[in-house]
Amino acid sequence: GQQLNQSPQSMFIQEGEDVSMNCTSSSIFNTWLWYKQDPGEGPVLLIALYKAGELTSNGRLTAQFGITRKDSFLNISASIPSDVGIYFCAGPWAGNMLTFGGGTRLMVKP
Amino acid sequence: DTEVTQTPKHLVMGMTNKKSLKCEQHMGHRAMYWYKQKAKKPPELMFVYSYEKLSINESVPSRFSPECPNSSLLNLHLHALQPEDSALYLCASSPSGPPYEQYFGPGTRLTVT
Numbered sequence: 001g002q003q004l005n006q007s008p009q010s011m012f013i014q015e016g017e018d019v020s021m022n023c024t025s026s027s028i029f030n031t032w033l034w035y036k037q038d039p040g041e042g043p044v045l046l047i048a049l050y051k052a053g054e055l056t057s058n059g060r061l062t063a064q065f066g067i068t069r070k071d072s073f074l075n076i077s078a079s080i081p082s083d084v085g086i087y088f089c090a091g092p093w094a095g096n097m098l099t100f101g102g103g104t105r106l107m108v109k110p
Numbered sequence: 111d112t113e114v115t116q117t118p119k120h121l122v123m124g125m126t127n128k129k130s131l132k133c134e135q136h137m138g139h140r141a142m143y144w145y146k147q148k149a150k151k152p153p154e155l156m157f158v159y160s161y162e163k164l165s166i167n168e169s170v171p172s173r174f175s176p177e178c179p180n181s182s183l184l185n186l187h188l189h190a191l192q193p194e195d196s197a198l199y200l201c202a203s204s205p206s207g208p209p210y211e212q213y214f215g216p217g218t219r220l221t222v223t
Contacts, residue, residue: 031209042114042200042214043153050209088152092210096141097166100152 006101
């Protein structure tokens with residue numbers, strides 16, 4: 001499948017700080033999905049983006065669909081301990097198949 | 111309701127056992143998926159069912175056998191597994207058309223001894 005490069009791979013942040021992560025591809029995507037996965041649980045869909053340039057929020061989370069359609073960004077404002085987990089970007093290709101980024105592991109210092 | 115349920119939550123099985131994983135969704139989705147996930151890695155696609163028919167088999171060994179009894183249920187039958195098959199097994203569902211947002215279940219943690 002298509003490869004999605006996610007960065008950073010991991011990060012420690014202080015509670016209350018803002019967080020940014022991104023996902024890039026060599027191919028154009030028509031949809032970008034952002035998931036969060038807690039340890040031992042399945043990924044939960046956080047935000048879905050459908051149009052280049054689109055900016056969508058879900059509480060303290062904001063995601064953007066890059067105008068080139070080859071990247072997407074996720075920001076978390078005022079992080080809290082329950083933000084810990086792995087964040088995956090994903091994009092559909094070949095119809096209904098998803099390709100995933102490698103994940104960004106977020107760890108919060110108490 | 112965007113819930114996908116999976117049972118059991120945990121499963122320990124020997125290499126000679128036969129067991130099954132179950133998945134259910136009531137969102138009216140006509141596409142369902144099985145993924146395998148190893149620690150600190152993204153989910154890896156195993157099978158795709160579309161309108162209850164197997165449409166994708168990502169070269170999965172025959173010791174994994176999927177079944178879709180109806181549009182809401184998906185099973186994964188396991189037989190003669192190897193220790194390296196120990197992983198988190200995830201089920202997901204999505205609409206059969208765009209935008210293909212997939213909703214995941216909580217997973218079954220499988221340990222093969």
